[in-house]
Amino acid sequence: MDVDPTDSNNEDNCTTNTQRLIAENGGRCMSTQAMQSLYDLRQNNLLCDAIIRLHDGGVFHIHRAILSACSTYFRALFTTTLHSREKTDVLLPGVSSRTMNLLLEYAYLRSLEVTRENVCQLLITADYLSILGVLELCCDYLRENLAAENCIGVMKFAREHFCRGLEADAHRFVMRHFVQVAQRSDEVLNLPIEELRTLVGADELNVKSEEVVWELVLRWINHKPDARKAHIVELMKNIRLGLLDTQFFLENVKDHPYVTGNEACRPIIIETLKFLYDLEMITQKDGEIPTPEIARPRVPHEILFAIGGWSGGSPTNYMETYDTRADRWVKVEEVDQTGPRAYHGTAVVGFNIYVIGGFDGVDYFNSCRCFNAVTKVWREVAPMNARRCYVSVAVLNDMVYAMGGYDGYHRQNTAERYNYKRNQWSYIAPMFFQRSDASATTLNDKIYITGGFNGQECMSSAEVYDPETNQWTIITPMRSRRSGVSCISYHNCVYVIGGFNGISRMCSGEKYNPETDTWSPIPDMYNPRSNFAIEVIDDMIFAIGGFNGVTTIYRVECYDERTNEWYEATDMNIFRSALSACVIMGLPNVYDYIHKHRERLMEEKRQKLLALEVQRTQQQLMQRQQTNINNSVMLPALINQNHQNSQHQ
Structure with a gap:
C-alpha cells in the first residue's frame, strides 16, 4: 500500500497503520505483521525448509524463499538445477553466529542495527552473500561517520571490497579535509610512498597554504626516518613549493637536513629559488612567462x-x-x-x-x-x-x-x-x-x-x-x-x-x-x-x-x-x-x-604589472607637463615682479 503525500488524512493513517507498514529502500512497503509472523516461525523452527550451519557451531533454521528475496547468493544456491536434489542443508564458511543473527533479522524484518563494532564484518559478509541492502546500509553508516582520523582507513577498506561509491566519498573527504587529516590522522603515516605521493600531488587537495603539505611530508618521514628520508625528492616534486611564503621556504625547506643531505634535491631548490627571484623581476622579462608546475594553484573546494x-x-x-x-x-x-x-x-x-x-x-x-x-x-x-x-x-x-x-x-x-x-x-x-x-x-x-x-x-x-x-x-x-x-x-x-x-x-x-x-x-x-x-x-x-x-x-x-x-x-x-x-x-x-588557464597566471600578473607601470609613467609625465605649464605661466609674472621691485628700490 502506497501512502499519498497529499492526503490530508496521512497523519492519522500513519498513526493507525504503524503496526502494518514499514518503508523499505526505494519507497516500497511490506507487511510488518506478516514478516514478524514468519520471523517468529523461524525462531520456533516451524515451516522452515532449510538449515544453515556455521563453523562456530551455529545452526539456523530458515525459509529459503525469504533469504532468496534479499540475497542473490541464496537465490542461486536454492534455485540452481546443478544439484541432484534441492539444497536444504548449507554450510557457510567464514560467517559468525552473531553476524548471521543480524543478517537474518534484516532478511525477515528489514531491521538492522549497524554499529562501529559490527559495521566492517557486516559489510564483508553482506558482500560475500550479495545482500545488497545490508551492503548499502553499511556504506551509509561509514559515509556518515567519516572523520579525519578514519577516512583513509575507510577509503582503503572500500577499495578492497569494491564499494566504489564509498571509496569516492572517502577520497573526497580526504581531499576536502586535508588540513585536519594531515594534522590528526595516524592512518596517513602508514600510507605507502606511492599513495602519499599521489595524495600530496593532487590538484584537488584543499589547502590554503602549502606549508601544511610540507609539514605532513616531514611528519610521514619522521615516522620511519631511516627508511623514508630518501623519498624526500619525489615528495618535494609534488609540493607546490613556489606557493610557499619565501621566508618559510628559505628558513624551513631549503636548509632542512633531509634536503641538504640529499644531492638530488638541489635541482628542485634551484628551480624554486629561480621562480621566487623571477617573481620579483617579472616585469623585466621578455616574452610570455608560463606558470611552472611548482606554482600552479590547486582547485578550490x-x-x-x-x-x-x-x-x-x-x-x-x-x-x-x-x-x-x-x-x-x-x-x-x-x-x-x-x-x-x-x-x-x-x-x-x-x-x-x-x-x-x-x-x-x-x-x-x-x-x-x-x-x-x-x-x-x-x-x-x-x-x-x-x-x-x-x-x-x-x-x-x-x-x-x-x-x-x-x-x-x-x-x-x-x-x-x-x-x-x-x-x-x-x-x-x-x-x-x-x-x-x-x-x-x-x-x-x-x-x-x-x-x-x-x-x-x-x-x-x-x-x-x-x-x-x-x-x-x-x-x-x-x-x-x-x-x-x-x-x-x-x-x-x-x-x-x-x-x-x-x-x-x-x-x-x-x-x-x-x-x-x-x-x-x-x-x-x-x-x-x-x-x-x-x-x-x-x-x-x-x-x-x-x-x-x-x-x-x-x-x-x-x-x-x-x-x-x-x-x-x-x-x-x-x-x-x-x-x-x-x-x-x-x-x-x-x-x-574556476580560472581555466592556470598556466597563464604568471603572464597575467606580468601584464597587469606592466600596465600599472605604464599608467604610473603616464601620470608622472602628466604631472611634469602640468608643472611645466604652471612654471611657464608663473615665470613672466615673477620676472615682472622682480623688475618692479628693482625700480622701486
Missing part, C-alpha cells in the same frame, strides 16, 4: 558567487565566481534571462542558489529565482508573501529566511521563511523594528539581524530570532548606526562591517559576542563602503564591491582574524553595488567555475 547589483547607473544580472586559489574572478555566462535585479538577497541550499526579492529600477520584487549550479538552469520558485527590496536573507537548517525590506511604500518588520521541499513561503513572528537595508546571518541555530533604515534614520539596533520558540529578542545595540551594512557569522561571533551612518560611508567594523552580549571593534577596511556583498571563504571574511560615497567600486578585500588584518584581493570584473554573494561547497563541476 568552495566557490563564491557574486550575483546582480547596480552598475553603471542601472541594475545588472551579471554573475561571476571567485577562484580563491588562483585569486581570480571568472565570468559566468548562464545569467538569469528574466532580467537584472539589485538590492536582493541570495541563499544556498545544496547546489541551489535562491535569488530573493530586490529591485530592477521599476518594480519591487516578491519573486524568487533559483539557479542550480550543477545543471546551470534557472527556474522560478514560489514568490514571497511581500515585496522586499533591501531585503535581509539567511539560511538555517535548509530553510531560507527573508526579513524586512521595502515594498515601495513601507519599510517592513515582517519576516517569512521558505521551505524548498514544499516550495512554500510562510510568515514567522515579526521583528521588533522596521528594517530595510539591514543584514542578517546565522549563528548557533539562531538568526541575527543588524542595523538598517526605518524610514527616518539609520539604525544601530540588532535582534535575534529563535526558530524553536518563534520569538525575536533585542540584543545590545551596535556601537555605530549602520544602514547598507553587511554582517556575517565568523569564529562564533557576528561581524558587522561598513554601511552608512547617515553622514558618510564607513570602513569600520565591529563584532558581537553572543555569550557576553557585547560589541567590540575590529580593524578598519581599506575602503569605506555600503551596499556591498560579504561572505566567508577560505576562513576569511571577504568584502566585495559596494558604494564608497562617491562612486560604485569593484574593490575586494579580506579579513583574517588570526592576523587581525585586512588584505587586498583581486578586484571583480565589473564595479557594482547592491549585489549579493553566496558560497557553494563541493560542486561536482567545480572546474566550470
Whole structure:
C-alpha cells in the first residue's frame, strides 16, 4: 500500500497503520505483521525448509524463499538445477553466529542495527552473500561517520571490497579535509610512498597554504626516518613549493637536513629559488612567462558567487565566481534571462542558489529565482508573501529566511521563511523594528539581524530570532548606526562591517559576542563602503564591491582574524553595488567555475604589472607637463615682479 503525500488524512493513517507498514529502500512497503509472523516461525523452527550451519557451531533454521528475496547468493544456491536434489542443508564458511543473527533479522524484518563494532564484518559478509541492502546500509553508516582520523582507513577498506561509491566519498573527504587529516590522522603515516605521493600531488587537495603539505611530508618521514628520508625528492616534486611564503621556504625547506643531505634535491631548490627571484623581476622579462608546475594553484573546494547589483547607473544580472586559489574572478555566462535585479538577497541550499526579492529600477520584487549550479538552469520558485527590496536573507537548517525590506511604500518588520521541499513561503513572528537595508546571518541555530533604515534614520539596533520558540529578542545595540551594512557569522561571533551612518560611508567594523552580549571593534577596511556583498571563504571574511560615497567600486578585500588584518584581493570584473554573494561547497563541476588557464597566471600578473607601470609613467609625465605649464605661466609674472621691485628700490 502506497501512502499519498497529499492526503490530508496521512497523519492519522500513519498513526493507525504503524503496526502494518514499514518503508523499505526505494519507497516500497511490506507487511510488518506478516514478516514478524514468519520471523517468529523461524525462531520456533516451524515451516522452515532449510538449515544453515556455521563453523562456530551455529545452526539456523530458515525459509529459503525469504533469504532468496534479499540475497542473490541464496537465490542461486536454492534455485540452481546443478544439484541432484534441492539444497536444504548449507554450510557457510567464514560467517559468525552473531553476524548471521543480524543478517537474518534484516532478511525477515528489514531491521538492522549497524554499529562501529559490527559495521566492517557486516559489510564483508553482506558482500560475500550479495545482500545488497545490508551492503548499502553499511556504506551509509561509514559515509556518515567519516572523520579525519578514519577516512583513509575507510577509503582503503572500500577499495578492497569494491564499494566504489564509498571509496569516492572517502577520497573526497580526504581531499576536502586535508588540513585536519594531515594534522590528526595516524592512518596517513602508514600510507605507502606511492599513495602519499599521489595524495600530496593532487590538484584537488584543499589547502590554503602549502606549508601544511610540507609539514605532513616531514611528519610521514619522521615516522620511519631511516627508511623514508630518501623519498624526500619525489615528495618535494609534488609540493607546490613556489606557493610557499619565501621566508618559510628559505628558513624551513631549503636548509632542512633531509634536503641538504640529499644531492638530488638541489635541482628542485634551484628551480624554486629561480621562480621566487623571477617573481620579483617579472616585469623585466621578455616574452610570455608560463606558470611552472611548482606554482600552479590547486582547485578550490568552495566557490563564491557574486550575483546582480547596480552598475553603471542601472541594475545588472551579471554573475561571476571567485577562484580563491588562483585569486581570480571568472565570468559566468548562464545569467538569469528574466532580467537584472539589485538590492536582493541570495541563499544556498545544496547546489541551489535562491535569488530573493530586490529591485530592477521599476518594480519591487516578491519573486524568487533559483539557479542550480550543477545543471546551470534557472527556474522560478514560489514568490514571497511581500515585496522586499533591501531585503535581509539567511539560511538555517535548509530553510531560507527573508526579513524586512521595502515594498515601495513601507519599510517592513515582517519576516517569512521558505521551505524548498514544499516550495512554500510562510510568515514567522515579526521583528521588533522596521528594517530595510539591514543584514542578517546565522549563528548557533539562531538568526541575527543588524542595523538598517526605518524610514527616518539609520539604525544601530540588532535582534535575534529563535526558530524553536518563534520569538525575536533585542540584543545590545551596535556601537555605530549602520544602514547598507553587511554582517556575517565568523569564529562564533557576528561581524558587522561598513554601511552608512547617515553622514558618510564607513570602513569600520565591529563584532558581537553572543555569550557576553557585547560589541567590540575590529580593524578598519581599506575602503569605506555600503551596499556591498560579504561572505566567508577560505576562513576569511571577504568584502566585495559596494558604494564608497562617491562612486560604485569593484574593490575586494579580506579579513583574517588570526592576523587581525585586512588584505587586498583581486578586484571583480565589473564595479557594482547592491549585489549579493553566496558560497557553494563541493560542486561536482567545480572546474566550470574556476580560472581555466592556470598556466597563464604568471603572464597575467606580468601584464597587469606592466600596465600599472605604464599608467604610473603616464601620470608622472602628466604631472611634469602640468608643472611645466604652471612654471611657464608663473615665470613672466615673477620676472615682472622682480623688475618692479628693482625700480622701486
